[in-house]
Structure formats: structure tokens, C-alpha cells
Amino acid sequence: MEAVTGWWNDFFWGSLVVVELFVVALIMTVLFGLIGAAAKLSKSRVAQWIAGGYTVVFRGTPEILVLLLFYFGSAVTLTAIAQTYDPEIKFVDIPPFWAGSLAIALIVGSYATETFRGAFLGVDPGQVEAARALGLSNFQTFVYVRIPAMWRLALPPFGNHMLSLIKDTALIAIIGLEETLFVAEQAIGTTGKPFTMYIVVGAIYLGFSTIITLSVMVLEKYANRHLEVAR
Amino acid sequence: MIFDIALIIDSIPKMLMGIGLTLQLLFLSGALGLALAIILLLMRISGRWYLAVPTMVYIYVFRGTPILVQIFIIYYGLPQLDFVRESIFWPILREPFGCAIVALTLNTGAYVSEILRGGVLGVDRGLKEAGAALGLSAPHRFIYITTPIAIRLALPAYSNDVVSLMKSTALASTITLLDMMGIARTIVAETYAPYEIFISLMVIYLILTWFIQRTFGWIEKRMSRHVKSEV
Numbered sequence: 001m002e003a004v005t006g007w008w009n010d011f012f013w014g015s016l017v018v019v020e021l022f023v024v025a026l027i028m029t030v031l032f033g034l035i036g037a038a039a040k041l042s043k044s045r046v047a048q049w050i051a052g053g054y055t056v057v058f059r060g061t062p063e064i065l066v067l068l069l070f071y072f073g074s075a076v077t078l079t080a081i082a083q084t085y086d087p088e089i090k091f092v093d094i095p096p097f098w099a100g101s102l103a104i105a106l107i108v109g110s111y112a113t114e115t116f117r118g119a120f121l122g123v124d125p126g127q128v129e130a131a132r133a134l135g136l137s138n139f140q141t142f143v144y145v146r147i148p149a150m151w152r153l154a155l156p157p158f159g160n161h162m163l164s165l166i167k168d169t170a171l172i173a174i175i176g177l178e179e180t181l182f183v184a185e186q187a188i189g190t191t192g193k194p195f196t197m198y199i200v201v202g203a204i205y206l207g208f209s210t211i212i213t214l215s216v217m218v219l220e221k222y223a224n225r226h227l228e229v230a231r
Numbered sequence: 232m233i234f235d236i237a238l239i240i241d242s243i244p245k246m247l248m249g250i251g252l253t254l255q256l257l258f259l260s261g262a263l264g265l266a267l268a269i270i271l272l273l274m275r276i277s278g279r280w281y282l283a284v285p286t287m288v289y290i291y292v293f294r295g296t297p298i299l300v301q302i303f304i305i306y307y308g309l310p311q312l313d314f315v316r317e318s319i320f321w322p323i324l325r326e327p328f329g330c331a332i333v334a335l336t337l338n339t340g341a342y343v344s345e346i347l348r349g350g351v352l353g354v355d356r357g358l359k360e361a362g363a364a365l366g367l368s369a370p371h372r373f374i375y376i377t378t379p380i381a382i383r384l385a386l387p388a389y390s391n392d393v394v395s396l397m398k399s400t401a402l403a404s405t406i407t408l409l410d411m412m413g414i415a416r417t418i419v420a421e422t423y424a425p426y427e428i429f430i431s432l433m434v435i436y437l438i439l440t441w442f443i444q445r446t447f448g449w450i451e452k453r454m455s456r457h458v459k460s461e462v
Contacts, residue, residue: 060394060440061433062401065412069433072425163295170297174405181300188307195308202296202304209295 003193004200007183014180015204017097021169021179022208025101025108029165032109037116051113058110063168066107071099071175100172108165112158119154120146152223159216166208170201180204239427242418246432249411252328253439256400256410260335261393267340272347286344293341298399301338306330306406331403339396346392350385351377383454390447394440401436411435 004011039051058066075093082089093099123146131141173181184197191197271289274282293301309315309324323329354377362372404413415432419425 057433057437061436062398062412064401064404065415065429065433065436068416068419069425069429072419073429076423076425167297170299174299181303184303193311195304195311198300198304198308202292202300205297205300206292206295213295 003191003196004187007187007191007197007200010183010187011180011200011204014178014183015208017177017179018166018169018204018208021097021101021104021172021177022166024097025105025165025169026162028102028105029109029112029161032105033112033116036109036113037120040113040117041120055110055113058107063104063107064171064174067100067103067171067175070094070103071096074099096172096175096177100169100175100177104165104168104171107168108161111164112161115154115157115161116150119150122153123149155216155220155223159212159220162212162216163209166212167205170205235424235427238422238424239431242415242422242428243431243435245418246411246414246428246435249409249414250435252403252408252410253397253400253412256328256331256335256403256408257393257397260332260339260400261396263332263336264339264343264396267336268343268347271340271344272351275344275348276351290341290345293338294345298334298338299402299405302331302334302402302406305334327403327406327408330406331400331408335396335399335403338399339392342392342395343389346385346388347381349388350381350383353384354380383451386447386451386454390444390451393443393447397439397443398436 036051036054039047040055042048071093075091078092078094079089082092127145127149128141131145136144169179170181173179173185176182180201184194184201187197188194271286275286275290277283305324306327309330315321315324323333358376358380359372362376367375400410401412403410404416407413409417411432415428419428422428
């Protein structure tokens with residue numbers, strides 16, 4: 001373990017990158033999930049079709065493939081655009097942080113789409129009708145009635161999606177983001193202790209998973225507080 | 232920026248050369264992982280703490296860390312330890328293929344054992360009590376009553392796990408294996424045409440996913456043909 005001593009700082013900053021990635025990707029995941037669920041539940045055939053294609057493609061292909069497609073694909077496109085203005089430019093890319101967080105958010109968002117769709121269907125139609133009767137607009141019904149009723153139903157599976165999200169952040173090291181796995185590779189380069197370094201990375205991720213699991217437990221308790229039966 | 236059709240036609244057969252390796256990884260680690268999952272399940276529900284607690288820790292660790300980190304620990308990390316290099320497992324752990332199989336097996340085993348446990352817990356208590364009333368011993372009840380019903384209950388979740396195992400096999404490309412993903416990455420490195428190559432590969436993976444889902448759908452239908460659906 002003494003080999004790690006000089007590397008704690010780097011591992012700390014690497015972990016911070018994982019947290020930033022997680023937060024950014026989580027926000028995008030919720031957005032994609034809500035948009036996808038709304039499209040699947042809408043009356044428009046086109047929207048249903050697009051959302052259906054989205055979930056099939058992103059749930060059926062390997063995460064690493066989506067990630068590499070986004071990163072290298074965007075780099076090729078951007079480089080081609082840049083070269084039309086200045087042929088001297090050799091390489092332009094989206095920063096790995098953004099390409100990576102967008103890719104994993106799209107993947108987990110496709111799972112969240114199904115979760116949110118199920119949760120919206122689980123909201124009592126009577127509540128929505130009551131909101132209509134009270135004269136709430138569609139948007140108000142969505143924000144004040146549907147969302148507060150659905151998030152409680154969506155929470156247990158969404159907890160699992162958050163775990164997938166934090167674990168998928170490890171993949172972004174492949175496209176060169178300086179997160180924990182990347183730090184470990186550098187540390188191995190100087191210390192020659194791959195087992196020790198990768199175990200540290202594993203321990204960091206286990207810590208994050210534990211925090212997420214515990215937070216979801218607390219949130220579930222909070223969400224269901226009105227359902228607790230007096231004992 | 233034109234979509235190079237000739238390149239696609241040229242590289243699809245090349246990528247399909249790797250499908251054998253992808254399927255080997257899928258079937259071998261799928262079968263071994265299922266065996267491991269059954270052992271873990273039996274230990275978990277044995278009711279003896281010295282069997283159940285290590286299983287819970289195992290499942291917690293393997294579900295709480297990224298599969299990529301697990302692959303790296305096994306392939307790059309284990310050779311650091313002298314006793315691993317002197318053990319009888321060294322011929323397996325020396326090869327990237329063996330490492331990929333070991334990592335995928337250990338990972339999927341943890342997930343599948345939880346799925347199977349869900350199935351076992353879902354079996355109606357009344358059926359087991361009926362078995363006991365008929366004088367069946369505990370092992371008999373488990374084999375003839377619990378198991379068939381538990382398998383049927385666990386199948387939908389299990390098919391999802393086979394799909395995610397198939398997606399995880401793509402990570403074998405990170406430890407130098409030339410599965411479909413590995414070949415695609417080599418072609419992209421040579422031609423720098425990520426859109427053409429990666430999107431064609433996505434289609435191939437989607438077909439595999441579709442095939443897995445269809446197969447399990449068929450098995451599910453066969454296994455529940457005596458249960459007339461209410462729908």
C-alpha cells in the first residue's frame with residue numbers, strides 16, 4: 001500500500017472529476033428520460049417512433065461503442081468543418097468530458113425513458129383529471145401533479161440507473177479523461193504496481209456506489225413518508 | 232464528409248471475423264457465470280451466516296465496481312502478485328482471453344445470483360407448504376417445486392442480463408482481444424472513418440441483441456404455456 005502514498009492527491013482530483021461527470025450526466029439523463037417518456041406517451045406517431053428507436057439503439061449496443069462513436073465521430077466532423085476555414089488545422093475534438101458525459105447520459109437516459117414512462121402510467125388518472133377540473137394548464141399539471149406523483153414510483157429503478165451511470169464513468173478514461181482510472185494508469189507507469197492501483201480505483205467506485213445506494217434509501221423513505229402506517 | 236459505402240461493405244466481413252470471439256466470450260462466461268450464480272444463490276439462501284455473509288460481500292463488491300476496473304484488476308493487476316504467477320491458474324490468467332472470461336464470469340455471476348434470488352423469493356409460500364404437507368423433503372421441495380417456478384419468474388430479468396453481458400464482451404477489446412469491437416477499433420485507427428465503421432458495428436450488435444431477446448421470448452412463452460394469460 002505504501003506505493004500509493006504519493007498518489008492520494010491525484011486520486012482525489014480524479015475522484016472529483018468522476019463526481020463532476022456524474023452530476024452533469026445525471027442532469028442530462030433525467031432530461032433525456034423525461035423527453036423520451038413524454039415522446040413515448042404522446043399521441044404523435046412520429047414522436048413515439050423516434051423515442052422507440054432511441055431506446056432500442058441505446059439499450060442494445062455496447063456502451064464503449066457509443067462512447068467511441070461520439071468522441072471520434074464528433075472529432076472527425078469538427079475537424080472537417082474547421083479545415084474548410086483553415087486547412088492548417090489538424091485535429092479538433094469535443095473535450096472528452098463532454099463527449100463522455102453526453103454518451104453515458106444518452107445510454108442511461110434510454111433506460112430512464114422506460115422507467116419514467118412506467119412511472120407516469122402509474123399516476124392515478126383521477127389526479128390528472130382533478131388538476132384539469134381545477135383549471136391547471138398542461139404544463140402546470142405536469143410540474144405540480146404528474147412529477148410529484150411519479151418520482152416516488154420511479155425512484156427504486158432510477159437508483160439502479162444512477163449506479164450504472166457512476167460505473168459507466170470509468171469508461172471515459174478510454175478516451176483520455178483524467179479520472180481515477182487514468183490516474184491509476186499514470187501511477188502504474190511510475191510505480192509498477194498495477195494491482196494496488198486498480199484496487200484503489202475499485203475501492204473509490206465502491207465508495208461512490210455505497211453513497212448512492214444509501215442516498216436512494218433515504219430518498220425512498222422520504223418519498224413514501226405519507227404511506228407509513230402508524231404502528 | 233460523405234458516407235463511404237464501399238468502406239462499409241469492405242469492413243463488415245472483417246468485423247464479422249470477430250463474431251466468433253464475441254460469441255465465445257458470451258457463451259463461455261454466460262454458462263460459467265450461471266453456474267457461479269447458482270452456487271452463490273444456494274450459499275445466500277442456506278440460512279448459515281458463514282455462507283451467506285461472504286456471498287453478500289462478494290455480490291456487493293462486484294455489483295458496486297465498474298466491470299472495466301474488474302477486467303483491469305484481473306488482467307493487469309494480478310500478475311503483480313507472486314502467488315498468482317506460481318498458482319495453477321496462471322496459464323488461464325496469463326492470456327487476455329482467459330482473463331476476459333474470468334472477469335465476465337465473476338461479474339455476471341454476481342448479478343445473475345441476485346436475479347435468481349428474486350425468482351426464488353417470488354415463489355408462493357403456499358406451494359412450498361403444500362409440498363411439505365405432501366411429505367416432500369426440503370431438497371425435493373427445492374428441486375421440484377421452487378426451481379421450476381423460480382426459473383420462470385427470473386427469466387425476463389435474466390434475458391436482460393444476457394444482453395448486458397453481451398454488451399460487456401465489447402470491453403474485452405481494452406485488453407488487446409480482437410473481438411468485433413477490437414477489430415472495429417483497429418479499422419478506425421487505420422482509416423479514420425468512425426461513423427461508417429462504428430455505426431455498422433452498432434447494427435451488428437443490435438441484431439445480436441434482438442436475437443437474444445427473441446430466443447428468451449420464445450423460451451418464456453414455452454415455459455408459461457400452461458399459464459393462460461389474463462390479457
